[in-house]
Amino acid sequence: MSGLPKRILKETERLMADSPPGISAAPKDDNLRHFDVTVAGPESSPYEGGVFKLELFLPEEYPMNPPKVRFLTKIYHPNIDKLGRICLDILKDKWSPALQIRTVLLSIQALLGAPNPDDPLANDVAQNWKENQSAAIAQAREWTRQYAQ
Amino acid sequence: MSSDGDNDDFLYEDEYDDGFDQDEEIDIDSTSEPDVYDAMSPAIEEAPQKKPYDVSWKVKTLQEIIDMQNKEISKVQALLEVPSSSAAILLRHYVWNSEKLQEQFWNDPSQALEEAGLSPSSSPTARTTALPPSPTKRSNRSLRPGPSSLLKRTRSTQPTGPFECPICCMEYDYSSTYSMGCDHRFCKDCWIEYLSGKIKGEGESAKIQCMESGCKRIVREEVIDDLVTKDISKRYHNLLNAAFVADSPTLRWCPHPNCEYIIECSQAPTRMLNQLVPTVECKCGNDLCFGCGYAASHRPVLCRIVRLWEKKCADDSETANWLQANTKECSKCQSTIEKNGGCNHMTCKKCKYEFCWVCMGPWSEHGTSWYQCNRYDEKSGIDARDTQAKSRASLERYLHYFNRWANHEHSAKLDAEFYQKTEKKMEQMQNSGNLSWIEVQFAKQAVDAVIKARITLKWSYCMAFYLKRNNMTELFEDNQRDLERAVENLGYLLEQNISDTDSIAKLRQDITNQAAYVQKRHDILMDDTLRGYLERRWEFTVDT
Numbered sequence: 098m099s100g101l102p103k104r105i106l107k108e109t110e111r112l113m114a115d116s117p118p119g120i121s122a123a124p125k126d127d128n129l130r131h132f133d134v135t136v137a138g139p140e141s142s143p144y145e146g147g148v149f150k151l152e153l154f155l156p157e158e159y160p161m162n163p164p165k166v167r168f169l170t171k172i173y174h175p176n177i178d179k180l181g182r183i184c185l186d187i188l189k190d191k192w193s194p195a196l197q198i199r200t201v202l203l204s205i206q207a208l209l210g211a212p213n214p215d216d217p218l219a220n221d222v223a224q225n226w227k228e229n230q231s232a233a234i235a236q237a238r239e240w241t242r243q244y245a246q
Numbered sequence: 247m248s249s250d251g252d253n254d255d256f257l258y259e260d261e262y263d264d265g266f267d268q269d270e271e272i273d274i275d276s277t278s279e280p281d282v283y284d285a286m287s288p289a290i291e292e293a294p295q296k297k298p299y300d301v302s303w304k305v306k307t308l309q310e311i312i313d314m315q316n317k318e319i320s321k322v323q324a325l326l327e328v329p330s331s332s333a334a335i336l337l338r339h340y341v342w343n344s345e346k347l348q349e350q351f352w353n354d355p356s357q358a359l360e361e362a363g364l365s366p367s368s369s370p371t372a373r374t375t376a377l378p379p380s381p382t383k384r385s386n387r388s389l390r391p392g393p394s395s396l397l398k399r400t401r402s403t404q405p406t407g408p409f410e411c412p413i414c415c416m417e418y419d420y421s422s423t424y425s426m427g428c429d430h431r432f433c434k435d436c437w438i439e440y441l442s443g444k445i446k447g448e449g450e451s452a453k454i455q456c457m458e459s460g461c462k463r464i465v466r467e468e469v470i471d472d473l474v475t476k477d478i479s480k481r482y483h484n485l486l487n488a489a490f491v492a493d494s495p496t497l498r499w500c501p502h503p504n505c506e507y508i509i510e511c512s513q514a515p516t517r518m519l520n521q522l523v524p525t526v527e528c529k530c531g532n533d534l535c536f537g538c539g540y541a542a543s544h545r546p547v548l549c550r551i552v553r554l555w556e557k558k559c560a561d562d563s564e565t566a567n568w569l570q571a572n573t574k575e576c577s578k579c580q581s582t583i584e585k586n587g588g589c590n591h592m593t594c595k596k597c598k599y600e601f602c603w604v605c606m607g608p609w610s611e612h613g614t615s616w617y618q619c620n621r622y623d624e625k626s627g628i629d630a631r632d633t634q635a636k637s638r639a640s641l642e643r644y645l646h647y648f649n650r651w652a653n654h655e656h657s658a659k660l661d662a663e664f665y666q667k668t669e670k671k672m673e674q675m676q677n678s679g680n681l682s683w684i685e686v687q688f689a690k691q692a693v694d695a696v697i698k699a700r701i702t703l704k705w706s707y708c709m710a711f712y713l714k715r716n717n718m719t720e721l722f723e724d725n726q727r728d729l730e731r732a733v734e735n736l737g738y739l740l741e742q743n744i745s746d747t748d749s750i751a752k753l754r755q756d757i758t759n760q761a762a763y764v765q766k767r768h769d770i771l772m773d774d775t776l777r778g779y780l781e782r783r784w785e786f787t788v789d790t
Contacts, residue, residue, distance in 0.1 A: 102414065102415075103414065103415045103416055104413065104414050104415040106415075107415045158443070160413055160414075161439055161440055161443050162443075187459070191459075193457055193458060193459035193460070193461075194413045194436065194440060194457050195412060195413060195430070195457055195458045195459050196459045200459075
């Protein structure tokens with residue numbers, strides 16, 4: 098990977114040196130646009146205690162286009178589907194080139210703390226979340242224990 | 247919304263009564279050609295014998311649409327005392343409803359400006375206080391972490407020294423950077439890339455915001471024109487015009503390929519579409535429906551019914567596939583026959599069996615007594631119709647109407663061929679019958695009448711499919727049958743071979759009479775059906 102834009106180099110450098118609490122991100126050796134990410138489940142959420150793996154890819158058009166992010170760890174969440182795809186506005190139409198990898202990952206962490214079943218990606222999960230919240234939360238906790246620890 | 251309210255006259259001229267006092271600061275008309283009005287355009291200015299179900303309309307050029315916008319903009323500009331680009335942004339935000347805009351603006355000017363994406367102090371240079379990015383309300387999921395410390399967000403603190411663009415992290419001289427006055431400064435290269443991507447990639451125009459996340463400031467026209475390439479700026483203005491037309495309930499683009507005209511019609515609002523079929527004719531010579539944008543006349547059927555019908559035809563693809571096969575078997579000798587002309591009176595080449603293409607029954611039944619072909623008649627239909635259709639009554643009912651609809655569609659598609667054939671015949675008549683060119687025009691007029699009537703007949707079957715069975719529907723089908731019979735007779739006459747001079751004279755008489763009759767039956771069906779909507783005579787099996 099030659100000619101990596103300065104912006105990406107700088108972001109990477111700072112992410113490695115000073116990553117936000119509960120978040121780590123490091124580029125793969127063979128592709129510096131492809132990041133291995135971990136996000137710790139926020140406190141007092143059903144994901145607490147879990148460490149979730151994600152992959153993040155910076156497309157050619159980054160930062161004019163948003164990064165592509167996907168959960169690799171199985172997670173029970175109304176806005177994240179079976180394939181790990183995330184329903185988050187800043188990853189789509191609300192993307193701004195002034196946002197960064199860091200802000201994206203913090204937003205994802207915040208999403209874990211505040212699921213939004215009214216704008217679901219995983220319909221069955223969202224329905225369960227709305228109809229029987231305590232059961233859904235128990236399920237999320239169980240999955241966290243099973244897959245993210 | 248348009249300020250000239252005289253939409254009542256049926257105008258085909260251009261109006262340039264208001265184009266003078268405009269300050270044309272944005273010169274974007276370099277490509278549109280307002281001068282191509284064809285003085286020789288077909289004399290389609292039918293006498294404005296307005297029927298209660300007809301609408302008036304005007305055909306506008308792109309330049310006129312631009313003028314309409316500029317006129318509104320300069321009005322608002324003068325009234326609210328704002329720069330013209332602000333007036334444009336305000337108008338677009340309020341969907342060109344200048345009354346609502348004024349009401350909101352005088353109520354609370356700064357809020358109106360802010361909502362539209364223009365914060366009050368809008369001088370694009372000053373305001374150099376260093377501020378943390380102030381994200382406005384955002385959904386709780388896109389929580390922004392506090393002012394990020396890592397990438398030094400070099401705010402526009404001092405206008406000297408190098409500036410590090412927070413997007414590309416490269417250093418620039420201040421002269422190569424730009425801020426819209428919202429304290430978010432970026433380098434021009436990033437701005438150009440961003441704007442070009444928004445315009446070219448995402449087709450955005452009126453709602454392009456500042457690059458900073460959460461900043462709602464709208465990028466002004468002149469900024470975009472100044473930064474991006476000519477091509478992209480042209481596309482940007484095209485998109486703005488397209489949005490203006492799309493936002494306006496009284497405007498619609500002509501849907502025909504390569505036609506750039508816009509139709510203005512204020513008499514066909516959506517709520518009227520359950521009793522009006524606003525067919526209009528564009529300057530390009532083609533018909534369209536102003537109500538739904540259908541690229542042809544679909545009279546006498548309501549827009550909503552047309553949509554249902556098209557969806558049904560698309561959904562029932564299996565049957566449609568079968569139906570679209572344009573071959574049928576001779577019901578006597580089973581030879582496969584392809585219909586290559588407009589007339590339904592078929593004669594099998596092989597066994598000389600004469601039959602009707604529509605019902606596959608013997609033609610003798612049709613020629614003499616009742617023409618039985620336009621009604622759904624289970625008993626007599628079953629024998630003749632194809633076996634696949636027998637399974638279900640409802641399917642069969644649909645197929646009955648679809649068959650006739652598709653049949654007329656197919657015939658209408660062959661009209662180019664029909665014209666050619668007729669032209670040959672007209673030559674022949676001129677040669678052998680000593681008729682002048684003008685004297686043989688009757689044949690072409692007859693073909694015109696046939697084609698027009700076939701389009702109406704086609705839609706009449708769609709209509710009949712959705713009509714409830716009652717006396718009114720019987721009357722409708724009577725009219726339909728009369729027209730169908732007249733059209734088939736005329737089509738048959740037009741396919742006759744010319745033998746000698748005497749027969750030409752007679753044929754000419756017959757065709758002329760029959761064409762007049764077709765025209766009359768056509769007008770009766772159309773008039774009665776369209777009036778029926780206004781009188782609420784029609785009852786449908788679906789909601790309209």
